[in-house]
Amino acid sequence: DGGITQSPKYLFRKEGQNVTLSCEQNLNHDAMYWYRQDPGQGLRLIYYSQIVNDFQKGDIAEGYSVSREKKESFPLTVTSAQKNPTAFYLCASSPHGGVGTGELFFGEGSRLTVL
Amino acid sequence: AQTVTQSQPEMSVQEAETVTLSCTYDTSESDYYLFWYKQPPSRQMILVIRQEAYKQQNATENRFSVNFQKAAKSFSLKISDSQLGDAAMYFCAYRSAWSGGSNYKLTFGKGTLLTVNP
Numbered sequence: 021d022g023g024i025t026q027s028p029k030y031l032f033r034k035e036g037q038n039v040t041l042s043c044e045q046n047l048n049h050d051a052m053y054w055y056r057q058d059p060g061q062g063l064r065l066i067y068y069s070q071i072v073n074d075f076q077k078g079d080i081a082e083g084y085s086v087s088r089e090k091k092e093s094f095p096l097t098v099t100s101a102q103k104n105p106t107a108f109y110l111c112a113s114s115p116h117g118g119v120g121t122g123e124l125f126f127g128e129g130s131r132l133t134v135l
Numbered sequence: 136a137q138t139v140t141q142s143q144p145e146m147s148v149q150e151a152e153t154v155t156l157s158c159t160y161d162t163s164e165s166d167y168y169l170f171w172y173k174q175p176p177s178r179q180m181i182l183v184i185r186q187e188a189y190k191q192q193n194a195t196e197n198r199f200s201v202n203f204q205k206a207a208k209s210f211s212l213k214i215s216d217s218q219l220g221d222a223a224m225y226f227c228a229y230r231s232a233w234s235g236g237s238n239y240k241l242t243f244g245k246g247t248l249l250t251v252n253p
Binding site: 053060064070104108114124126128 | 139144157168170177180182187226228239240241242243244245246
């Protein structure tokens with residue numbers, strides 16, 4: 021079945037360590053996104069990519085980095101510069117760079133806890 | 136920049152009854168998409184319903200329907216015959232219909248937590 025796979029589902033990190041969250045999609049979608057979810061804050065956009073080898077900062081990009089070397093993969097690195105990294109992270113994708121139906125398709129999320 | 140506001144942090148409904156979740160948004164654009172997503176305890180985001188701004192007819196999907204008021208910039212979700220499985224966090228979201236730049240992203244409200252009482 022086509023879909024978006026995020027891993028790991030749960031991750032614990034010590035302060036000062038970088039950590040990378042994986043996001044893989046087999047939907048043949050052009051665009052991919054990373055959102056952060058905190059209680060009472062809704063979903064906030066970290067980074068997005070409309071095409072391979074190109075990506076743009078979202079609303080809260082500080083302390084995060086991404087790469088888009090393959091169409092199906094969009095990993096997110098949470099660096100030690102991120103002041104409050106404990107959160108739930110959602111990866112999403114959409115076809116044709118977001119045109120068409122406009123909706124996003126989501127993975128199951130990754131819960132990052134900093135100890 | 137577009138903003139989406141959900142004024143009800145929490146709502147509750149009795150099983151089999153009807154509930155309406157509110158959403159307002161701010162935009163200067165004339166063409167856009169609006170969405171309601173559901174996030175159950177599993178935290179998987181599920182699309183409930185979608186509305187294109189150029190369509191005057193309100194979207195419906197089985198027990199879910201919207202009241203889209205473009206002039207008022209209001210987009211409420213009505214859930215009829217509520218079921219226990221409807222209990223979830225509901226997010227309203229906006230996306231520009233114009234391609235290019237940051238218009239691809241969805242802007243989300245902060246969510247409404249719906250409880251369904253048996």
